[in-house]
Amino acid sequence: MEKTKPKFIDIHAHVQFNAFSDDCDDVVKRAIESNTWMINVGTNLKTSSDALDLADKFSEGVYAIIGLHPIHTNASYNDKDEIGEESEPFDSKGEVFDIMAFEKLITHPKVVGVGECGLDFFRIEGNKSEYIKKQTEAFEAQIDLAVKYGKPLMIHCRDAYKEVLEILSEKKKVYGDKLRVNFHFFAGTLEDAQKILDLGFNFSFTGVVTFAKQYEELVKMAPLSRIFSETDCPYVSPVPYRGQRNEPVYVSKVVQKIAEIKGLDEKEVSEALVQNAIDFFGLAC
DSSP: OOOOOOSEEEEEEOTTSGGGTTTHHHHHHHHHHTTEEEEEEOSSHHHHHHHHHHHHTSSSSEEEEEOOOGGGGSOOOOOTTTTOTTSOOOOTTOOOOOHHHHHHHHTSTTEEEEEEEEEEOTTOOSOHHHHHHHHHHHHHHHHHHHHHTTOOEEEEEESOHHHHHHHHHHHHHHHGGGOOEEETTOOOOHHHHHHHHHTTOEEEEOGGGGTOGGGHHHHHHSOGGGEEEOOOTTSSOOTTSTTSOOOGGGHHHHHHHHHHHHTOOHHHHHHHHHHHHHHHHTOOO
C-alpha cells in the first residue's frame, strides 16, 4: 500500500543541533503532526552522526545528510546553536574529512545525501591559500563519495559561487548525470542561478524569501521543477517568526511565499516541491 505523501518537506534542517537540545523530539513530532517531513543535515562527523541517530528514532518523515561543512575544515569559532558552549572547541587545525568514517554512515537507508559541503570564503583566517586548499580538498572528496554511493550533494556556498561552479563543472565532465547537486540557501546572482540550471543542478530557498525583496526575481526565474523549500533551522526564521528559533514546521511559510511570488496556487506549489524532494533524494513514500 502506497504511503501518503507529506504536505511539506524541509530539505535542509539542523534539528540535531544544540539549539534543540531541550526539545528535539517535540520539534520533530510537531512537524510530523503537521504533515511536514525533514532532512537534517550534518556539518561535521558528530553532527552527521547525530542527524542519522535522530532519523533512526522515527519510522518515517525524518532523514539525514552527512558531510563536512567548509568552515569546519579550518579553525572555527564555536557556534553555541550548533555545537554548544560546553563542548570541546574545534581543533585548531580544523577537521579532516574522514572518508572511512563517513562511508560507515552513508550506507544507512536514512542517509539521502552528502553535505553540506562546498566552499565558504566569507571569513578567511590565517593563510589564505592553505585555508582554501583544505576546503577544496574536503569538497572534492565529498563529491567523489556522493557519486560513488549514488547520493546527491547538498552544497554550501558563500562568497565562492565562481569557484564552486568551476569545480562542479569539471566534475560534471567526469561523472555526467551521476553528479546530482542542490545549492542550499541559494544567495547568488541571476547569472549564478542560470549557470546552476544549465549544469542540470538545482537550488533551494529559505525563509529569507519572506522578507528580502531581492529574492523575488530569483524565485520568479527558477523553474518550479528545479527548486526546493528549506528552513536551515535554527537559523533565518521566516515572517512572521523572525527573531525566534526556526524549526521545520515553518517551511510552510517559505512555500507560501514562493507561490505568492510566482503567482501560482499554493497547493500546486507545495505538491510540486514535495515531489521534487521525493524524486531527488529518493525518499520512501
